[in-house]
Amino acid sequence: MARQSPDPIFVLRGSNHPVSCVKFAQDPSTHREHFLLSGCTNGQVKIWDLSTRRFTLSLDGHHGQGILTVEGLTDGQIISHGRDGCVHIWEVADGRYDIKTSFTSATTNFCPCVMWHQHGAGFLAVSGGQMSEVRVISLKDHQVIAKLLPPDGHKSLGMPMCMKFMDEKQLLIGYEDGTVALWDVSSCCIMSESKVHQEPVMCLEYCSASNRGISGSSTDRLVSWCITPEGNISSYKEMALTNPGVAALTLRADSKILASGGWDSRIRVWSWKKLKPLAVLTYHTETVNSLDFSPWIEGKGHLMAAGSKDTHISVWSLYNDPKT
Amino acid sequence: MASLSEIKSTAQKCLTGAKNVLSTSKSAKELCAALEQIANLLLQSGDSSHFKDVLRITDLPSHDSELAKQEIHQSNYVHFLNFLCNILSFEWYGNFGRSQEGNRLFNKFFLEGLPQDALLVLCGVVQNSSPSFKQKKCVMLLEEFFRHHQLQAMLCSTCDVLPGSTICQSPTAGSSRSLAPSGQRSQVMTVLATLPDRMANALKKECSDFFLPDHFIPMVAKEILQTLHYVYEKLSKSENASLQFVSELIGRLCIQGHTERIFGVLLPQLLKLTASDFVWSRIANRIFAGAPERSLEIILEYLLRQCPWYGYVSRLLCDAVLTNSKINFLLTNKFLLLRHFADVMFPQNLIGYLASSPTRRHLILKVLRSVLSTWGDRSAVKHTSHSQHAYLTMVIVICVGHLNEAEKQKHKGDLTTLLMGGVEAHLESPILRVRRLGMVAAEIMATTLDPSGPKLTFECEEDEESRLLWSLIKPPEDPGLDSLIKEMDEVALVPDPRRPGGSQDPLDPRIPDALNKEEEEELDSDDDFEPYDMSHDTKVTKVKIPVYVRDCIDGLTARDAPELTEASLKVAEKLIRAKPDDLKDVSSQFAAILLHLEDQYNTDNFRYLRHSAMVALAVNSPLETSSYLTGEFYNRNYNIRQRMDILEVLAAAAQELSKPSDDGPCPTASMDRSTELLNPQGHGLKEEHEENWRDIVEKRIESKTRRFAKGPSKPAPSPVANRFAPMAGHFFFPLLKAYDSKLNTMDLLGSDFLLLGRLMYTLGIIMYAAQNAPVCRQMAVSLLDLIWSLRYHTEQYVRQSLMFAVSMVTLSVPAHLLVTDLQNDILECRHWLQDILERDPEPECKALAGQTLMVIDSTVSKELQCKI
Numbered sequence A: 001m002a003r004q005s006p007d008p009i010f011v012l013r014g015s016n017h018p019v020s021c022v023k024f025a026q027d028p029s030t031h032r033e034h035f036l037l038s039g040c041t042n043g044q045v046k047i048w049d050l051s052t053r054r055f056t057l058s059l060d061g062h063h064g065q066g067i068l069t070v071e072g073l074t075d076g077q078i079i080s081h082g083r084d085g086c087v088h089i090w091e092v093a094d095g096r097y098d099i100k101t102s103f104t105s106a107t108t109n110f111c112p113c114v115m116w117h118q119h120g121a122g123f124l125a126v127s128g129g130q131m132s133e134v135r136v137i138s139l140k141d142h143q144v145i146a147k148l149l150p151p152d153g154h155k156s157l158g159m160p161m162c163m164k165f166m167d168e169k170q171l172l173i174g175y176e177d178g179t180v181a182l183w184d185v186s187s188c189c190i191m192s193e194s195k196v197h198q199e200p201v202m203c204l205e206y207c208s209a210s211n212r213g214i215s216g217s218s219t220d221r222l223v224s225w226c227i228t229p230e231g232n233i234s235s236y237k238e239m240a241l242t243n244p245g246v247a248a249l250t251l252r253a254d255s256k257i258l259a260s261g262g263w264d265s266r267i268r269v270w271s272w273k274k275l276k277p278l279a280v281l282t283y284h285t286e287t288v289n290s291l292d293f294s295p296w297i298e299g300k301g302h303l304m305a306a307g308s309k310d311t312h313i314s315v316w317s318l319y320n321d322p323k324t
Numbered sequence B: 001m002a003s004l005s006e007i008k009s010t011a012q013k014c015l016t017g018a019k020n021v022l023s024t025s026k027s028a029k030e031l032c033a034a035l036e037q038i039a040n041l042l043l044q045s046g047d048s049s050h051f052k053d054v055l056r057i058t059d060l061p062s063h064d065s066e067l068a069k070q071e072i073h074q075s076n077y078v079h080f081l082n083f084l085c086n087i088l089s090f091e092w093y094g095n096f097g098r099s100q101e102g103n104r105l106f107n108k109f110f111l112e113g114l115p116q117d118a119l120l121v122l123c124g125v126v127q128n129s130s131p132s133f134k135q136k137k138c139v140m141l142l143e144e145f146f147r148h149h150q151l152q153a154m155l156c157s158t159c160d161v162l163p164g165s166t167i168c169q170s171p172t173a174g175s176s177r178s179l180a181p182s183g184q185r186s187q188v189m190t191v192l193a194t195l196p197d198r199m200a201n202a203l204k205k206e207c208s209d210f211f212l213p214d215h216f217i218p219m220v221a222k223e224i225l226q227t228l229h230y231v232y233e234k235l236s237k238s239e240n241a242s243l244q245f246v247s248e249l250i251g252r253l254c255i256q257g258h259t260e261r262i263f264g265v266l267l268p269q270l271l272k273l274t275a276s277d278f279v280w281s282r283i284a285n286r287i288f289a290g291a292p293e294r295s296l297e298i299i300l301e302y303l304l305r306q307c308p309w310y311g312y313v314s315r316l317l318c319d320a321v322l323t324n325s326k327i328n329f330l331l332t333n334k335f336l337l338l339r340h341f342a343d344v345m346f347p348q349n350l351i352g353y354l355a356s357s358p359t360r361r362h363l364i365l366k367v368l369r370s371v372l373s374t375w376g377d378r379s380a381v382k383h384t385s386h387s388q389h390a391y392l393t394m395v396i397v398i399c400v401g402h403l404n405e406a407e408k409q410k411h412k413g414d415l416t417t418l419l420m421g422g423v424e425a426h427l428e429s430p431i432l433r434v435r436r437l438g439m440v441a442a443e444i445m446a447t448t449l450d451p452s453g454p455k456l457t458f459e460c461e462e463d464e465e466s467r468l469l470w471s472l473i474k475p476p477e478d479p480g481l482d483s484l485i486k487e488m489d490e491v492a493l494v495p496d497p498r499r500p501g502g503s504q505d506p507l508d509p510r511i512p513d514a515l516n517k518e519e520e521e522e523l524d525s526d527d528d529f530e531p532y533d534m535s536h537d538t539k540v541t542k543v544k545i546p547v548y549v550r551d552c553i554d555g556l557t558a559r560d561a562p563e564l565t566e567a568s569l570k571v572a573e574k575l576i577r578a579k580p581d582d583l584k585d586v587s588s589q590f591a592a593i594l595l596h597l598e599d600q601y602n603t604d605n606f607r608y609l610r611h612s613a614m615v616a617l618a619v620n621s622p623l624e625t626s627s628y629l630t631g632e633f634y635n636r637n638y639n640i641r642q643r644m645d646i647l648e649v650l651a652a653a654a655q656e657l658s659k660p661s662d663d664g665p666c667p668t669a670s671m672d673r674s675t676e677l678l679n680p681q682g683h684g685l686k687e688e689h690e691e692n693w694r695d696i697v698e699k700r701i702e703s704k705t706r707r708f709a710k711g712p713s714k715p716a717p718s719p720v721a722n723r724f725a726p727m728a729g730h731f732f733f734p735l736l737k738a739y740d741s742k743l744n745t746m747d748l749l750g751s752d753f754l755l756l757g758r759l760m761y762t763l764g765i766i767m768y769a770a771q772n773a774p775v776c777r778q779m780a781v782s783l784l785d786l787i788w789s790l791r792y793h794t795e796q797y798v799r800q801s802l803m804f805a806v807s808m809v810t811l812s813v814p815a816h817l818l819v820t821d822l823q824n825d826i827l828e829c830r831h832w833l834q835d836i837l838e839r840d841p842e843p844e845c846k847a848l849a850g851q852t853l854m855v856i857d858s859t860v861s862k863e864l865q866c867k868i
Helices: B004-024 B028-042 B048-055 B062-087 B090-094 B100-111 B115-128 B133-147 B150-159 B182-206 B213-236 B244-276 B278-290 B293-306 B310-317 B325-338 B345-355 B361-375 B378-383 B386-402 B405-427 B432-449 B464-472 B481-493 B498-523 B549-557 B562-577 B583-596 B606-620 B622-633 B640-658 B667-678 B680-704 B728-736 B753-769 B776-790 B796-812 B815-819 B823-839 B843-867
Strands: A010-012 A019-026 A034-040 A044-049 A054-060 A067-072 A077-082 A086-093 A096-104 A114-118 A121-127 A134-138 A144-148 A160-165 A170-175 A179-184 A189-195 A201-207 A212-217 A221-227 A233-240 A246-251 A257-262 A266-271 A277-282 A288-293 A303-308 A313-317
Touching: A019 A303, A034 A067, A034 A077, A034 A303, A034 A313, A044 A067, A044 A077, A054 A086, A114 A160, A121 A160, A134 A170, A160 A201, A170 A201, A179 A201, A189 A233, A201 A246, A212 A246, A257 A288, A257 A303, A266 A288, B004 B028, B004 B062, B028 B062, B028 B100, B062 B100, B062 B115, B090 B133, B100 B115, B100 B133, B115 B133, B115 B150, B115 B182, B133 B150, B133 B182, B150 B213, B150 B244, B182 B213, B182 B244, B213 B244, B213 B278, B244 B278, B244 B293, B244 B310, B278 B293, B278 B310, B293 B310, B293 B325, B293 B345, B310 B345, B325 B345, B325 B361, B325 B386, B345 B361, B345 B386, B361 B378, B361 B386, B361 B405, B378 B405, B386 B432, B386 B464, B405 B432, B432 B464, B549 B562, B549 B583, B562 B583, B562 B606, B583 B606, B583 B622, B583 B640, B606 B622, B606 B640, B622 B640, B622 B728, B640 B728, B640 B753, B728 B753, B728 B776, B753 B776, B753 B796, B776 B796, B776 B823, B796 B823, B796 B843, B815 B823, B815 B843, B823 B843
Parallel strands: A019 A067, A019 A288, A246 A288
Antiparallel strands: A010 A313, A019 A034, A034 A044, A044 A054, A067 A077, A077 A086, A086 A096, A114 A121, A121 A134, A134 A144, A160 A170, A170 A179, A179 A189, A201 A212, A212 A221, A221 A233, A246 A257, A257 A266, A266 A277, A288 A303, A303 A313
16 A cells, blocks of 8 residues: 655745745855745735745735746845746845846747856846847846847747756757757757647756656647657656646656656656656645755755745655655 | 089189188198189189199180189189188188298188179178187288278279160169179178178277278278279270269268268369360269269269369269259259258359259259249248358359349349338348348349349448348359369478568567657657646637526527537436436426437437436436326327337336436435535534544444454445335336237237237346336246247347347346246246247247247355255
């Protein structure tokens, strides 16, 4: 008899609006404590203290428009991307907060910006003004260093839906028509593309160690693909879901566990190696919009946060015991 | 110059002298000399100078001498052969001593003379003598006779037509040279046709392999073939020939049952030969058309069965169907309407033959019409066996496939009329297979006759039969004679040594490889996380799934809420099986709703869900549900489907109720459970304590007890109350109530025989389920009465269901009742079953009757043995 499905270790209820994104971040002051960032559809970004389980700060800078993504930078800065077409970089310290820098992005789509940063340098990829355009912006000097636009005559890819940096030079973008494309940022050209879905790509995740990626769509299929040594995207495995629609995909830092959040309000947990289903977590009653794993926290292990349309954020601890 | 009579008398004298020598002399030399002399005199092979020497006439012109020789031969040859056989004995033959000369001369008389005479004499001797040297010698001579191809010589001689006769090859021109006396001719024919039998009769166990039919008849066939080649040569030299004897001989052999042996040799050769030469076609045609009428059916059947393509048939038969009325009858009537063949080749060859020439083409329409009207005949549909019917369907499809566009256009109207009537008759049939045949045939004909017209599609699934029928619509193409002949050779010669080794070698190492790989992967998975229970990962529905029976009822009746209705239907069975307390109150309402439920939203598995919910209801609330359902069965305003459902539910519920179940109301068990529930905590503790001391005490007692024998090691099965016994009557008797009353919507004894059959099956099942109930006897009596009144029902389906019910009665009633109270009924049933076994047109019915009889007999005989 299999073990009973686990429950969340705690739930954050303070957000009064549907939660659109969650992200773990390090406390800039101690660098040991972790807190959780969340964004709601009313444009507020909240910072949650994981020990008191209450929010400590609420940032409101997107004119009531929904937050697409939020991310903490190492030096205590926070990036938030809203549907108002702004990417703000916030400076937060001792209860004070203000917007340090802002960028603009397209307002017509839902593609959250993604970031690559290492050794102080960082890039931000945001959707641009034209239909399928994605811009890559340097965080240092705020210059647009690349404009990724399919060449003339290329079949229409539709809006970008989700993105993921493979490394500083390579960017994976999932498009509205179901294509996943691998872009070379420096030369601004598509290295490989594959129409892995029939419907828009809702979310994608990639692991450089195993050279495999996975993407979800509005259908009841999760498609895993790998990037061949020649740099082509080729389909690897398909997993059937009980209910269609995947809103979020996230991979744990140790590349062992994959979690997917579905439109059916369930979180599905898979082993990354063989993509074996491990658990189905039922707590939420509405679509799970966002999932994030924390890095390894002493005494707690990897935590997983899930933000849902039902305004709750649930926090889980899964497969942290080395024996199981 | 000697006159003919003088020569004759000289010859006679000569013969008498030699005969004297032969019967009296004991010297080998003298005997040989005498034989030599007569051989010169009587054998045609002898040089005519020898002949003249013997008669000491030298001045005779050669023509006269031939004539004289013939005369002498005719009057003396048979006599002399008989004489030789008469004096033949071990002692006499011993006179030849060791010289082979005598032996050779003796044999020469039989092997080089007129073959038919020799054959008749030898056969007569073998048959009329008892086992002796003489008989053995004659058998040997007979074998030699055939080995020396004397038969071929004889057959060839029968084919020669006297130069005077003008009619070529006609059967009436039987004035062939040597077999003129018709008596001898038919004698030879009979001897040849029955030789294996004659030999076996005369020689009993001593019969040599040579005369076994398996060897002898193919040998004859080969001789016939040689003869045919001879005839072919003659014809190509534009000489006349008669094939009548050969043809008759073939016919006779076929009548004797040697068709396969004869044509196994002849047919492949004829196929090969007719392909290239029209003269051969004429020869073949002559053979088939000239065969005796009695044998035609056998020959044609074999031909149509074995020919690989209809083109060959038409080469062999030419227009025989038009000239020979018997062949016409066979091909256009008997083979189609009175007989049936499982092999697809047969009708394909037959119809293809009729269609392949413009001269025969009118026949195909005639055939199609007659077959179609038989096929569509209501009584034929009902009374012919299925295999016959399927054959007719095949024939129709093949016929339609052969029609050309002009014919289709011309006859579309009347064919469609015939077809539609037939389809109607088929759709009325209660037997699924017949209905399917009708539908498939109609689809095929409709699309073929009028490809551009409106499509006729029945939504029936494809199966083997329908695929076969669809494939028949295309006339088979010429498989190619070359390949055929090659095939024949290859099959016989090449054992194909490459295949077994070649195909396995590359495969073998690969399979374990794949396995290993799988295993390795299985082993080195370091992320072997143990999955959690995922059973709650179900399809999301937008509606609340009912938790109570009443909610479920509401959900089922809700309007315009497809998801709610579906969800309710899906959980209905589970809710009922949970046995809520108020189930009794709502069960008849629930049953009514389920019975009237329609598949409005195209739910998956609708029928299964509805059925299982109703069965659950009938099991858990049997009295209420069964009385409702049985009452509704004879009510108005139901369609056949619903009534069938009622019957199916009752049968399934009866079966389930009669099975002993674990959760049955076993009194002691329920007691225990209730006490446990009452004081769950304290009781448990106490019991643990109690068990401890009890264990200790029992162990002590056990250690001090000596046992000499142990009781049964297995505990007896715990008794469970039969849940069906008190309910059986409620399930059964209401169904018998009104079967003979006629409703507007249902007429069991008339057109709704399908329902009647289903009813009988259901009653049988309920009967069987009630086999241990006290009410069983009354049920059996009523059921047998019902069966008796319906026993000669015209529908096969109903008869089968009745037989099923009879065997169920036999199996469920206590056996002693069968030989006491029910004896008369059972005896009557047996008579009826035997009658079916003998007379029923449907083989399935017959088989079932046989089985039912076996069931009755074995049960009764077991019971009687017990009594004794």
